[in-house]
Amino acid sequence: MTNNIYTNGLLTEGTFDRISGGVFTVTNAYVDRVENKGITKTYGFNDMVLDNWGSVKEWIVRDEVLSEGTSAIGFVNFGNIEKLDIQAPIKTKGTGARGINNYDGTIEQLDINVIETKGDGAIGIQISQPVGNVMVHTDIITHGGTGESLVKGEIKQLSAIGISILDGAEVKSLEVKGNVYTYGKDIEPVQNEGHVHNGIRVLGEALNKA
Numbered sequence: 679m680t681n682n683i684y685t686n687g688l689l690t691e692g693t694f695d696r697i698s699g700g701v702f703t704v705t706n707a708y709v710d711r712v713e714n715k716g717i718t719k720t721y722g723f724n725d726m727v728l729d730n731w732g733s734v735k736e737w738i739v740r741d742e743v744l745s746e747g748t749s750a751i752g753f754v755n756f757g758n759i760e761k762l763d764i765q766a767p768i769k770t771k772g773t774g775a776r777g778i779n780n781y782d783g784t785i786e787q788l789d790i791n792v793i794e795t796k797g798d799g800a801i802g803i804q805i806s807q808p809v810g811n812v813m814v815h816t817d818i819i820t821h822g823g824t825g826e827s828l829v830k831g832e833i834k835q836l837s838a839i840g841i842s843i844l845d846g847a848e849v850k851s852l853e854v855k856g857n858v859y860t861y862g863k864d865i866e867p868v869q870n871e872g873h874v875h876n877g878i879r880v881l882g883e884a885l886n887k888a
Contacts, residue, residue, distance in 0.1 A: 682716035682741075689723045691748065694833055699726035703757065707732030719744040727768075729754045730783075739764040749774040749827050752793070757783045767792045774799040774827025774836060777818070779806075780847075786810040793818045798825025798862070799836035805872070808848040816856040817882070823862035840867040840884070847872035857882035864888070 680701060687698020700718040703709055712734055718741070720727050725747045728739070737759055743752045743766065752768035752775075762785050768777045777793035779801075787810055793802045794817075802818040822838035829836070840858040843849060852874050858867040867884040 679713045679715060680718070683718045684721070685719075685725065686721040686747075687723070687725045689725070691723050692833075693724060697724045697726055697729075698722060699729045701727075702729045703732040703734055705731045705757070709734045711735065712737040714739045714741060714743075717741045717744065720747060720750050721745075722747045723749060725750040726754050727752050729756075730759060731756045733757055734759045736761045737763070739766060742766045743768040745770045745775055746772060747775065748772045748797075751776045751779050753778045755780045755783055755785055759783075759785045761787045763789045765789075765791055767794065769794050770800055771796045772800070773797045773822075773825040776801045776804055776827065778802075779804045780809055782807055784809050788812045790814045792816040792856075794821075795819075795838060796821045798822040798838060799827040800825075800838045801836060801842050802840045802858070804842045804844070805847045805849060806844040807846070810850045812849060812852040814854040814856065818854060818856075818858045819861070820859070820865070821861040823865060837865050838862050839865060839869045841869070841878065843870045843872040843874065845871040849874040851875060851879075853879040853881070855881050858884040860886045861888050862886075
C-alpha cells in the first residue's frame with residue numbers, strides 16, 4: 679500500500695536503455711495486492727508512474743496517476759495482472775507520454791476511470807499483447823500529433839491515438855462509456871490492427887476534434 683509518491687529519475691534526455699518510475703513490481707515478484715491510496719507522480723525522462731513486471735492478483739489505484747516527462751507512461755505492464763482497477767484519472771504531459779501500455783504478459787480485467795494525455799506521440803491506451811476485458815468508465819482524450827517515444831528500448835515515431843490495438847493483440851472486450859477524442863491534426867481516435875471480440879464499443883463519440 680502506498681500513499682503519495684513524487685519522483686524524478688534524473689535520466690538524461692535520449693536515454694533508451696534505462697527507465698525509472700514511481701511504483702514497480704519486479705520480474706519474478708508474486709503479489710496478492712497492490713493499492714495506491716495516494717497520488718503517484720513522476721517528473722523525469724522515461725519515468726514510468728506505475729510499472730508491473732511480475733505477477734499480481736489485484737492492483738487498485740485510488741488516486742491520480744500523473745507524469746510530466748518525455749516517454750513517461752502512466753501504467754506499463756510487462757507481466758501478468760488478474761485485476762487492474764484504476765479508479766482515478768491518468769494524466770500525462772510530454773512527448774511520447776502514453777496513458778496505459780500493455781507491452782507483454784496480460785491483464786485479465788482492466789477498469790479505467792479516465793485518461794488524458796498532452797504531447798506528440800502520447801497514445802491514450804496501447805495494447806500489443808492479448809488481454810481480457812477492458813472497461814473505460816468515462817473518456818479517453820489526447821492532445822498531440824506524431825512524435826518520438828521509447829518503445830521496448832527503441833525510440834520510435836508514434837501518433838497520439840486514443841485507443842491503439844496493435845497487430846498480434848487480442849482483446850476479449852473493450853467498452854468506453856464516454857468519448858474518445860483526439861485533438862491532433864489527422865490523428866485517429868481509434869486504431870485496431872488486432873482482434874477485439876464483438877468489436878470496440880464507444881457509447882459516446884469517437885472523433886478527431888482538431
